[in-house]
Amino acid sequence: MSPKPEPVQVIKKRRDEALASLVASVPYIQFMGVHFDRRGDELTAVMPFQEMMIGNPALPALHGGATAAFLEIAAIIELSWAAVWQDIETAPDRDVANLETAAIALPKTIDFSVDYLRSGLPRDAYARARVNRSGRRYASVFVEAWQDNRSRIFAQATGHFLMPDSPLQDPSGAPK
Numbered sequence: 724m725s726p727k728p729e730p731v732q733v734i735k736k737r738r739d740e741a742l743a744s745l746v747a748s749v750p751y752i753q754f755m756g757v758h759f760d761r762r763g764d765e766l767t768a769v770m771p772f773q774e775m776m777i778g779n780p781a782l783p784a785l786h787g788g789a790t791a792a793f794l795e796i797a798a799i800i801e802l803s804w805a806a807v808w809q810d811i812e813t814a815p816d817r818d819v820a821n822l823e824t825a826a827i828a829l830p831k832t833i834d835f836s837v838d839y840l841r842s843g844l845p846r847d848a849y850a851r852a853r854v855n856r857s858g859r860r861y862a863s864v865f866v867e868a869w870q871d872n873r874s875r876i877f878a879q880a881t882g883h884f885l886m887p888d889s890p891l892q893d894p895s896g897a898p899k
Contacts, residue, residue, distance in 0.1 A: 741807050742766075745800065748827045755789070757796050764808050768797035768850040777845060785843030790868065794850055794880040795835055798864040801852035802830045802884060828887030830862060835882040843877050846870050862886050 742761055746752050760767040770776075770793045778786025807827075850868040857863075861883065868878045 738808075742804065745803055745807055745827055749796070749799075749829070751792070752796055752800075755792060755796065757793060759800065764804075766797075766801055766804055766851070768793065768800065768852075770848045770850070772846050772848075779842075782842055783845050785845070785848070787837075787839060790839065790843050790848075790878050791835070791837045791880070793848060794837060794866045794868055794878060795832065795882065797850040797852045797868075798835075798866050798880070798882045799830055799832070799884070801866075802854060802857065802862050802864060802886070803827065805854055805857065830884035830886050833861075833883040833885055835880060837878060837880040839878050841875075841877045843868075844870055848877075849873075857886065860886055 738761065742759060746757075746759060755770060756773055757768055757770050760769060770789075776785050776789040777783045778789070848868050848870050850866055852864050852866040855863040855865055864882045864884065866880045866882070867876045869876050
């Protein structure tokens with residue numbers, strides 16, 4: 724007799740806890756105020772508007788550095804989430820509480836190129852990353868950011884990343 728499937732609430736809770744632990748592992752994400760909206764395995768990064776993000780008060784427009792940081796955060800979390808997602812889905816009985824104590828090995832940026840297509844307005848911004856290629860050692864990611872209208876992209880980026888040996892490590896550095 725096959726085991727009874729887990730209730731949907733348990734699965735959703737496990738996924739939400741894993742994402743929260745992943746995001747909490749990077750203090751800069753909290754400083755920027757970025758959070759993620761998860762629908763299944765799809766993530767949308769949300770950067771709520773803050774006055775400190777204005778680069779040109781005459782326009783006013785978002786600072787290019789804040790925009791680039793937002794895009795890079797979206798790319799790194801998407802890559803890491805893809806690895807954590809596989810880990811969660813292949814071992815449903817996995818104790819996600821271990822994510823809180825584990826050192827989450829994040830991808831390291833090799834290069835990151837941003838295209839500023841129009842001024843970012845003083846309002847919330849959204850971004851979605853798409854992993855173009857992800858191997859054992861290298862990954863390529865494309866990210867788009869918009870504000871009010873998904874079809875009016877205000878910035879996009881392409882990044883290349885060095886992948887960690889394992890997405891999760893125990894505190895001693897040994898792979899889990």
